[in-house]
Amino acid sequence: MSDLDRMKKTGNFSRRVAKYLKMDLPVDEEAGSSGLMSQQLHAVNPSDSTDLPSEPQEHQGEGSIHSEDPNLTDYLESSDDESFGSEEDYKSFDLLPLLVCVRKTTPSCSQLSLNVSIDGLPLHKSTTLQYWPILFNINELPRVPVMAAGIFYGLSKPENIEQYLRPLVDEINFLIEHGIIINGKKLFVKLRAIIADTPARSFVKGTVGHTGYAGCMKCVVEGQYSREGRTVVFPGVGAPKRTDKGFRENAYPKHCKMISPLLDLKDFDIINDVIVADRLHLIDLGVMKRLLIGWRDGSLGKVRWSTSQCSQISKALGNIKLPAEIHRPLRPVVYAGKWKGSEFASFLHYASIVVLKEHLPQECYQHFLLLFCAVTILSSRVYRPMWSLAGQMLERFVTQYSHVYGERYIGSNVHNLQHVYEEVARLEYQLQSIGLQAIWRLVTFGDVPLTSKLVIKLCDTSI
Secondary structure (H helix, E strand, C coil), rough: CCCCHHHHHHHHHHHHCCCCCCCCCCCCCCCCCCCCCCCHHHHCCCCCCCCCCCEEEEEECCCCCCCCCCHHHHHHCCCCCEEEEEECCCEEEECCCHHHHHHCCCCCCEEEEEEEEEEEECCCCCCCCCCEEEEECCCCCCCCCEEEEEEEEECCCCCHHHHHHHHHHHHHHHHHHHHHEEEEEEEEEEEECCCCCCCHHHHHEEEEECCCCCCCEEEECEEEEEECCCCCCCCCHHHHHHHHHHCCCCCCCCCCCCCCHHHCCCCCCCCCCCEEECCHHHHHHHHHHHHHHHHHHCCCCCCCCHHHHHHHHHHHHHCCCCCCCCCCCCCCHHHHHHHHHHHHHHHHHHHHHHCCCCCCHHHHHHHHHHHHHHHHHHCCHHHHHHHHHHHHHHHHHHHHHHCCCCHHHEEEEEHHHHHHHHHHHHCCCCCCCCCCCCHHHCCCCCCCHHHHHHHHHHHHCCC
């Protein structure tokens, strides 16, 4: 494949790269966008010469476009887009934001650890059209923005897990095997964690959903059907842990439904590296939302708040002056069902222990303090010496939940709280999430296909 052919292959995306690098290169205007996470590291360099070595992957601060490496050429020629049909599409993108950030500097780290986030993003309220982006950031380079490795677009979630994940798996394995060189420095690459909400985790791992009897991703607890709640609950703590070896040897037939491409990832533990401690979905939009709406409406087995109480709480929320970095004020509690995840986070950290004290039974308030203290401690590395104590608080919170509210309310989110500490301690990270709001803000509508506009917008944002 010639240099020009490779540029044509990347289409609009490469035109943006060429514009950024001020390269006068002819590119086919009608070419589509394609490529995987590392292709740009091979395809672009701003100057005239130097050959790419066969391994590892290299991007020099001063270099040019090359095609001499046969292994690289074969890899790029096999990186075509996968088509999912007339109403569905899948596009894969590159590491341009990384190039922008490091083209004139050399990272001080020797390894790039990738956090990958997979989730669905509805586009309209009137249709089922949705994006399923695969986003990632780099743990060692926190200032590098969140990037898109690929985006699926269709009327529902991807039906073919192989087509959806295989390009990602192949790309990450290629990076792990070859590494990259940036400005003369060799950097190793590894996959640190996959972050997803509960349904997405089940989808990418090929396991039963969170309402299944064997739905827990971390332990072998057997769910019980609650006739009162008409759902599966997971009471108790301390069940034996699942293991990567057991998963691969099909030791959990009730848990696994299909073979996932993630099993082909190198140096990847499919139990420990697919995390459940996702702050946004587990705590903010999970447990905290369930508690607040349950107290307000009486749907947790306790007396509901009166109209007067809701007014008092809403007034108190309006009077709270939040820190300057928080731009979304707390809305009245009557709109709690419409709150964003950031609002529940702000309520938990800055408002809850003040406004709830006069409006919750003492037993519920003391129980809630366990969650408040644990999440606060695990949300900052400043409290690292106390993380183990936070883990004990979360276990106590889960254990007491059935006594305070009833066993019928112990769903998968409450159960998963007991697994948060072990993940935070193992990965040594504070509770956080890779959000989709950057993608949502990039979505515009018009004659150009949404995926094409997204590519252009991502490049514009990075540059």
